[in-house]
Every structure is written in structure tokens, then in C-alpha cells.
Amino acid sequence: MPNSVQLPDLLSLCRAFELRTNRHCRTVTSASEHWFTAQQDLMNDTEKAGLRFMKIGLWASVCFPTCDPPQLRLATDFLTALVLCNCRLAQARTLRDCGWTDEQLPGGLSCLSDNILFCALHLSPGYSIVQQLAGAMPSESSRQRFNRSAEAFRTAQMQILSHRRNNTLPTLEAYTELRRDLSGIPMVFDLIEMTEGLQMPPSDHGGDSLKSSAADLIALSIDIFAYSNDQFFDNQFNIVSILRAHKGVSVQAALNHAFSFTEQAFQKFISTESALLSENTVPLQTTSLWAWRPFRPSSAVAPEKTPLTSDSKLYLRGLKDCIVGTLNWSYETELYFGSKGDEVRQFGWVFLKSREGGLEEG
Numbered sequence: 001m002p003n004s005v006q007l008p009d010l011l012s013l014c015r016a017f018e019l020r021t022n023r024h025c026r027t028v029t030s031a032s033e034h035w036f037t038a039q040q041d042l043m044n045d046t047e048k049a050g051l052r053f054m055k056i057g058l059w060a061s062v063c064f065p066t067c068d069p070p071q072l073r074l075a076t077d078f079l080t081a082l083v084l085c086n087c088r089l090a091q092a093r094t095l096r097d098c099g100w101t102d103e104q105l106p107g108g109l110s111c112l113s114d115n116i117l118f119c120a121l122h123l124s125p126g127y128s129i130v131q132q133l134a135g136a137m138p139s140e141s142s143r144q145r146f147n148r149s150a151e152a153f154r155t156a157q158m159q160i161l162s163h164r165r166n167n168t169l170p171t172l173e174a175y176t177e178l179r180r181d182l183s184g185i186p187m188v189f190d191l192i193e194m195t196e197g198l199q200m201p202p203s204d205h206g207g208d209s210l211k212s213s214a215a216d217l218i219a220l221s222i223d224i225f226a227y228s229n230d231q232f233f234d235n236q237f238n239i240v241s242i243l244r245a246h247k248g249v250s251v252q253a254a255l256n257h258a259f260s261f262t263e264q265a266f267q268k269f270i271s272t273e274s275a276l277l278s279e280n281t282v283p284l285q286t287t288s289l290w291a292w293r294p295f296r297p298s299s300a301v302a303p304e305k306t307p308l309t310s311d312s313k314l315y316l317r318g319l320k321d322c323i324v325g326t327l328n329w330s331y332e333t334e335l336y337f338g339s340k341g342d343e344v345r346q347f348g349w350v351f352l353k354s355r356e357g358g359l360e361e362g
Contacts, residue, residue: 005252006348008259010221010327013266017324020065021058024072029057032076042120047084053334056080062325063188064318067195074136075191077129081117082184083335089157089182090235093164098157111150136194141201146190152181160237175242176220176261180212182237183219185322192318198311210272214319216265218326224258225336227251232353251352269323273316 022028037048060076067075088098099117112118112130119128137143156178163169170178180186189211193200223230223239230238236245239261243254331341337350344350 002251002352003354004349004351005255007224007344007350008255008262009348010224010259010262010330011345013217013262014320014324014327017320019062019324019328020321022061022065022067022072024069025057025061028061028069028072028076029055032057032073032080035077036080039120042116043084047087050334051080054080054083055329055333056083058332059326059329062329063322064191064195065321065325071136071195074129074132075195078118078133078191079188081115081120081129082187085115085117085157086182086184087335089160090230090233092161095158095161100154100157111147111154115154133191133194138193138197139199142190142193142198145193146187149181149184149186149190153184153187156182163237169236169242169245172242172246175237175239176216179219179223179239180215183215183222185215185218186211188322189215189319192315192322196311196314196318198315200311200315210269210276210316210319213265213268213272214323217262217269218323220258220262220265221327222330224255224262225330227255228350228352229336269319276316 033051036043036051043051056079057076060072060079063079064072064075085098092098099115101114101116113128118130133146134143137146159170159178160182169175192198220239227238227240230236230241236242239258240251240254243249243257244251247254247257249257330336331345334341337344
């Protein structure tokens with residue numbers, strides 16, 4: 001095992017995207033961190049001590065740069081619960097280790113209401129984070145989309161725990177699909193509708209190629225950033241570790257191969273966006289905004305067309321904000337590189353954490 005590797009230039013994928021930051025970042029971040037650390041039995045002492053260094057409020061602010069403070073606060077609190085839940089999974093053996101319980105709060109988005117992190121009582125008495133989200137979603141279809149994404153997130157965590165108990169690994173193809181939901185990024189994308197108050201038509205979550213390619217890009221990039229931590233904790237559920245196990249390659253080769261997957265996801269996102277904007281139309285009969293059936297019987301009448309709505313274009317902009325924001329935030333947070341994020345961003349070199357030699361960062 002080498003003691004250092006060079007990360008691929010992930011920021012090169014999104015340099016054409018504008019990086020924006022919400023002007024309410026500082027005040028909302030401070031309020032959210034204070035609220036979380038004040039909660040009893042929600043986080044352990046290590047999580048409370050590290051919360052400020054995670055800079056989750058900054059992540060929310062670069063993903064949702066134009067929303068007002070109430071929406072940004074709700075997004076920040078949700079992302080905090082998501083990060084904590086995912087961090088716990090790295091060493092978890094059961095769902096309870098990640099905050100899941102057998103009790104559900106009534107109402108709201110019930111798929112998350114049995115996790116203490118997401119159902120923690122929020123600013124209004126008697127309302128949890130997840131119940132606040134349910135009320136803030138601009139439409140029933142947006143609530144349904146978020147609910148499907150959340151169900152997929154919980155199911156993905158269950159599959160990882162099953163593999164861990166059985167000492168097995170998913171195939172490379174299966175892991176790539178699993179990682180998308182495991183990251184929780186589809187739920188983050190669903191928050192775009194909440195933060196901007198967008199009215200989006202019902203869509204098939206599984207058939208949304210634009211959303212899924214953007215989620216793959218972010219989720220696999222996070223795996224690359226997190227590899228040093230994951231190998232230190234012997235967490236094999238990382239695209240780099242999966243590649244090493246199935247292809248027998250070195251760490252550096254696996255990192256390079258993983259980057260090729262992120263490049264493919266990025267190119268798919270760009271090509272899909274380009275096709276949508278060049279057409280600037282979608283069939284009225286489709287059940288999805290972004291994907292439709294291009295084949296029809298020759299006798300069929302060509303469907304009527306309608307321009308992409310302003311909300312659709314804002315959603316596209318929101319996906320780009322999440323991509324460029326998350327990739328840049330990954331060097332700012334101390335989750336992956338400690339205090340060395342600027343050096344890693346500049347030079348790419350990361351010294352892998354070693355149990356024998358202590359914790360070393362790039």
C-alpha cells in the first residue's frame with residue numbers, strides 16, 4: 001500500500017460552471033450548528049466537536065446560493081443530518097448505528113421519520129426536520145419525489161449493511177448504481193424545488209438521466225475524496241476499493257479509473273443538457289420532464305411541443321450549483337483532508353491515513 005497518491009483534477013469537470021455562495025451563509029451556519037450541538041442525545045461528543053470543521057452550512061450555501069434564510073436553514077439542517085448519517089455508516093453494523101429506529105413520527109415524509117437525525121424536533125415546537133421539509137415542498141409531486149429518493153437512500157444503506165454482515169462486495173456495476181442512492185444526493189437535488197419554490201411536472205425518478213448522471217458525478221467524486229478515510233476505517237464500500245477488489249489494480253490506477261467514471265457521468269450530463277436546450281421542447285404526453293420515448297408507431301401523429309419552462313431552466317441551474325458547489329466544498333470541509341484541503345486542491349497529493357503511523361493528510 002503506497003503512503004501517498006495523487007487525486008485526479010475533479011475541479012476540471014466544472015470550471016465552466018459559476019460558483020456562487022448564498023449571502024446568508026454565515027448567520028445560517030452559526031444558527032444550525034448551535035441548534036444541533038444543543039440537542040440532547042442526537043450526536044456524540046466527537047460529532048459535536050467536529051461539526052464546525054465539517055462546514056456543512058457552506059455546502060448548503062454553495063448548492064442553494066439564491067434562496068432566503070428560512071429555506072437555507074432547513075437545507076443546512078437536512079444536509080447536517082445526511083452527513084452524520086453517512087459518516088456513521090462507514091463503521092456501522094446495523095441500521096440503528098446510523099440513527100434508524102423502529103418508531104415513526106406521524107405525518108410528514110414517513111420514510112425518514114424513523115431516523116433520529118432527520119426526525120429531531122426543529123424550530124417549531126412539535127415539528128421535526130423531515131416534517132418541516134414536507135410542509136415546505138411546493139407541490140405534492142415534489143413531496144413524492146423526495147419520498148422516493150429517501151426510500152432509496154434507506155434501502156441502499158440496508159444493502160451495504162447486508163454486504164458487510166455477509167462479508168461480500170457488490171459488483172462494480174451494482175455498486176455504481178447503489179452509490180447514487182447511498183450518497184443521498186438525489187434527495188439534495190429534490191431540495192432545489194423547495195429552496196426555489198419550483199413547480200415541476202411529475203417525473204419518473206429512475207428514468208431521469210439528467211438527474212442521475214449529475215448524482216453519479218457527485219457521488220463517485222465524494223468516494224474519491226473519501227478514500228483515505230474509508231481505507232483507514234477498513235470501509236470497503238468505496239468505488240476505489242471496489243475497483244481494486246474486482247480488477248486487482250493499484251490504488252493510483254483505481255483512482256484514475258474512478259475518475260474516468262466521473263468524466264463519463266459529466267459528459268452524459270452535458271450531452272443531455274445540450275440536447276434539451278437545442279430542442280427547447282418536450283412532448284406534452286411524456287410523464288418525465290427530462291426523458292421521453294423517442295420511438296412511436298409510424299402511424300402516430302407527432303406530439304405537440306411546448307417550450308421548457310422557466311422553472312425547468314432554474315432546476316437545471318440548480319443541478320449545476322450542486323455539482324460545482326459540492327466539488328469545491330470538498331476541499332473546504334475538513335471531512336476528507338483535515339486542514340490540508342488547499343494543498344490537496346493545488347497539488348493533488350494525499351498522504352493516506354495509516355493506523356501504524358497515525359493520521360496523516362496531504
